[in-house]
Amino acid sequence: MNKFWQTCARCARTVRFSLSGRCGCGGTLLVEYDMERIRSTVHKSALKERPATMWRYKELLPLAREQSIVTLGEGWTPLLSMKPLERKLNVRQVWVKREEQNPTGSFKSRGFSSTISLLKEHGIDYVAVPSNGNAASAMAAYAARAEMRSAVIVPKDCPGIIIEECLRYGASTYVVDGMIHDASRIIEEGAQEQGWFHAGTLKEPGRVEGKKTMGLELAEQLGWMLPDVIIYPTGGGSGIVGMWKAFQELLQLKWIGGKLPRFVSVQEAGCQPLVDALRTGAFVPPSTETVTSKPTGLRVPNPPDGELVVQIVKQSQGTALGVTAEQIREAQMQMGRLGISSSPEGAATLAGLIQLREGGWITRGESVVLFNTSHADKYLPWTPPAAVPVIRSYEDLREHQRKAGRG
Template sequence: MERPLLRCMACDKIRLLDDLAGLCECGGLLLVEYDLERIGNSLSPDDLKSRSFTMWRYHELLPVRDRNAIVSLGEGGTPLVRLQSLEKSLPLAELWVKREEQNPTGSFKARGFSAAVSLLQERGIHRVAVPSNGNAASALAAYAARAKMEAYVFVPRDCPGLIVEECRYYGARTYQVDGLIHDAGAIAEAGKNEQRWFNVATLREPGRVEGKKTMGLELAEQLGWQLPDVVVYPTGGGSGVIGMWKAFHELRQLGWVQNELPRFVSVQETGCQPLVDAIAAGAKEPPGVKEVTSSPTGMRVPHPPAGGLLLSILRETNGTAIAVSADEIGDAQRMFGACGISASPEGAAVLAGLVRLCDQGFVRPADKVVLFNTAHALKYLPWTVEPPLQIIKTYEEWCQIAEKEADEQ
């Protein structure tokens, strides 16, 4: 069976997938590359019709070679729902929402961790760690539990309490960090050699992008192997945008879709908008956000790890980035609620962004638009963590807590 390779998006270097590297020696992002000619000769869209509607229906386009190693909770196969009432009021030719909140852990993160944990399972790795704003932590916790792996998750101290409790419920060793996601990331990275855990942070390995790629594969299939005119997506680390962009390019190479790529729109919240600022400045890399004032959601990523690639995708597709306020997000949650959709702040942000883009004329009445609701609203209900966790700042502080925990067991 053909083994996928990794190609650097910066220097074009090819390497084996085996070590699960996320970054090239040059600092460029490594993405999985398949023999699409061979796959196209043996697989057609008709072959998919008899398969279960989960993300693993596309297993030929995913990097796990040993199907016995797949760690699945039934992720993918989420509904694509048309929003006729909003369609008329905006107005738009077609408006759809991809309901990622219906994934097993209540967010799109389930896709990425099904693929990532499967790759780790395939290689006999049994200890994993992740820094997260919330939903990635609970998704890793669930998939690690499914695979009987030992999981460590590091989240900001203001991570929604229900998500913290969800991580603990799945059995992950859960720690709140006095800082933002990059501070949590520093702890996970500092401990990877000494603690022998695999750091599954955003874009530090290839599996999470490949899992999220299946959102794009599903979307094309659900629209009859057509692509929409505009995709509006909440963007923090950006692996979802990268994954769908990759999926659409692969489908075009396979000849399964013919039309042009959709215009990608990245939506961020005012107070942490590095992509928006970079687009406005014409910059090739997003500037660092020095003072973060946005809400604790998945969009709060001051330093996107592949910001340059994200900006190039937005420009390649004639897309853009837009920031919306917390008040606009709250209004959009109620708009979604009136349509029967439970939308997280991230999911509501895309609707708020769409309203603004219609007013600005970027989105036109003849456009077919797809919004991505990436998580369930109920995960963000006010909730106090009991018993409260000790807040840590550094890896050294974590070591002291971990030593104490070990003594108490």
Template structure:
């Protein structure tokens, strides 16, 4: 059975568009397009518990993804990440159960691989000849890897103060790499000006094409499949928001497929204090994000001041009874060290922010003692040596004893 993709739908107006050509945003509203499937047909083809028979990662349900071209999906083995039961963290929080969905196991060391696998597959299938993306760091590494895998040239632009590992990774993988002053929005402007009018060039910015979201939604399927049920609360470090919006979309699809009932996990977006457009938008009761004035944080992936998916993120949080909260860099560093010591899990700064957010939600009583919660570690800590250097060493700091060392 192949893809049941029907059309693309404007996330604001519901107007539909054909999918058989390279698509960007909805022409009238300028807002993201969402892929819509024939879920009745997919349900009949898949049966009630298709995961029993289907092994493999992200592409294991082609019915629920767009159709790759004749050469098949552009894949590097994405998905299949561990859902780790973290008992000590559950006890630390005082909740029934806690899991860490560890996305650092993806190719290029972050969950951005999921989105880029599907987006590059479709861009190549629909005739793009060159790809580009502005990035806070990890999306650039992922695009560069998947473009190379597809045999397409690509350009990546990122803020010049992006983490060194992101810059080195992109320099090694991409056709062209630009480090620009400012933030991700400035990187986007730079690329649009540079490639304006060039034939066959396609922009894979967050939510400016419909298929990165399709890759990210598979994290929502994973929750259901790997836990046998959905958790009560899902905590996610939100920048551009594709993961959050993607999981919310997956919940609706799974209900239509009969995999879940009408209950939803409460979705939580964790952002950083200096860059919290969604938190501020939620607090102000607005439908759009509130851009920060000075977005500076060690969690580079969360430095997204004006996400195109702001309206969708806010809708997802409200519709599921969720919330958004902002943590400081200090709370994040403390959280990183705590989870490292308690579980042997070295979180990326964004994942550590999610844990810091969870602690606060429990302290404030928003999270109850009987709840089951999943938080996302969205990338590998090893891509952030500058941040790891700031994590406080053990106290007292004991020298590392190696095999064969003499006792003092």
């Protein structure tokens, strides 16, 4: 029996901890901890002696037993000072958080280390996720580490190298002729028959908690101070939710005080529902026919709780902006010339910084953290040699299983 509960971010209802991340009202259930107990038993200075992984914050992760931890060595990624960018953009401090140095080559390692640990603790043995790519390969790796079965569904234009990763980690791998929400719908339809646990964004409480460690680390690595601005590439938005939650918890623990960072959500201009919602005040997912973004983690027309992400960005006095594919490409080249292997999503944060500094939204005296969420290599055009079934519906998936003699 664990000692956590969950509160709905929309209706504020508090419930006993379960594996669901959704409230009956449609809101997102967020895990709560006994902060008084943590405050009285852990001093922040004691963290220095903890392992250099995200599990150094074990009291703030929702496992009942430490032996449930499924780790591949995730978190505590370098925070790199970028002097040439400070000079070039005339801004006081720019850091890059190097999330590509996680075990699966992306920030998605964090979310799935905690999710798979949690699912293992609760006896789940088969897990499925809809993803634009990096979440799929991360889930496949952690499921393999936990000796659990996994299935992933990604868009058919997902980078081939990431599909290859899913296969290598042993996931049942499908590509959908559609977008990430189509993949999610198929998993929902098949969950009962297949025995899948649906581990999509905000479907269960583990992922946000794992992502939260990015915020906890940022505070600790900066000596329990926070930057003025965090620029984060935003698709589903669980990273923003996670870091915002981290800062609330650090305030409750009195490990930090004072002003919190302004969150900037960067999206690609061809699919920017958060940018539009911030401008218009109402969240309206774009129809998928109008989406022109490249197949990256930024392409999420209909995030599971866009309202919550927009609300957090607003509350933080932050903003959201769309950058073009061309601006992303140029920023990626700049990152390379600075010695950093940067994914399009990571590079989008630099493109965002350039725009916001030029427009004066970020001022000269400020400090900024960019999140480089994944390695550049993963996005090189490549076709996996193994045939991956293309599906449009759950029925297609069943049909494929029947043909493969598994149905």
